[in-house]
Amino acid sequence: MTETSLRSVTVERTSTGHFVATNVRGGTVSFGTGAAGDTEFTPVELLLAALGGCTAVDVDVATSRHAEPTVFTVAVQGTKVDDELGNRLTDLAVTFHVTFPDGEGAERARAILPRAVKTSHDRLCTVSRTVETGTPVRATVEQA
Known part of the structure; x- marks a missing residue:
């Protein structure tokens, strides 16, 4: 596997049922469980x-x-x-x-x-x- 072929993200829990994924370039996307009233993606x-x-x-x-x-x-x-x-x-x-x-x-x-x-x-x-x-x-x- 070359350095350019490896893809990765890190997922960190921010609170109960809420998470943030971070890529190697520093981009982020938040997501959650989809609980009622929650607009984050599941x-x-x-x-x-x-x-x-x-x-x-x-x-x-x-x-x-x-x-x-x-x-x-x-x-x-x-x-x-x-x-x-x-x-x-x-x-x-x-x-x-x-x-x-x-x-x-x-x-x-x-x-x-x-x-x-x-x-x-x-x-x-x-x-x-x-x-x-x-x-x-x-x-x-x-x-x-």
């Missing part, structure tokens, strides 16, 4: 955001070099189930809603859009590729 919502965000970044890079979109939203959803396999999400779906203004560059962007979404999903997006391949997760406790 870990499941962050996973959905990561699924949509990963492909959105790839698609934006591919299409916006030809035309600036007038609408660019990505809806991501899944159904939470608790069965013999435990808690998990099923029926994950990432749906793009993208429009471009009139013009030659926009025609090219519209033509590229389906291929960019497919390429990101099938090959480029680390998040969806990791979920779909079923990469094992190891959880350990480090003794102080």
